[in-house]
Amino acid sequence: GAGVSQSPRYKVAKRGQDVALRCDPISGHVSLFWYQQALGQGPEFLTYFQNEAQLDKSGLPSDRFFAERPEGSVSTLKIQRTQQEDSAVYLCASSLIGGVHEQYFGPGTRLTVT
């Protein structure tokens, strides 16, 4: 069956541009997570949805970062006025329900801000 997909896989943005990163979770998965992975580092939590409700956004690094999941399936992570420090791989994961159930990760979107 289809896993978690993310698009685009690669994105180059000039500093100051806005970007939108898409995540298609596994069908029927209730929980959706976004993580940021800087080069040579482990992933860091950004935000978490249960269905369409954003229950935790404590990891979003600034108010330039915004995530939504309006219909409880596809999610979009938006970054406004990109900065060089935003360059990273953005990973999306979904799980059947919350708690400690397995999170299935997508391949990530590599964002490079020039």
Place this chain on the structure above:
Amino acid sequence: AQSVTQLGSHVSVSEGALVLLRCNYSSSVPPYLFWYVQYPNQGLQLLLKYTSAATLVKGINGFEAEFKKSETSFHLTKPSAHMSDAAEYFCAVSDNNQGGKLIFGQGTELSVKP
């Protein structure tokens, strides 16, 4: 707050040798612990997880890990390394009260020499 420390950013072993990747955690509540593997340009794949059942956990591809509360450790082992095991490995901790978000270590890159 929860945290994870992975000792050794790079580990190199010969094919057929024992693999030992170290992970220590900090948690104020009973932790749930995970090991993920990441191949180049791919998302993370779950190897195994500890959720307070048996302290010795067996995972995929011949890996296993032992939860030792007294040592706050969850080291990953495999008796005999294979060339295909070369990848980045991440230890992660979670608690059920935070929706299941994962806190990752910095990662350990495993190289396997022929």
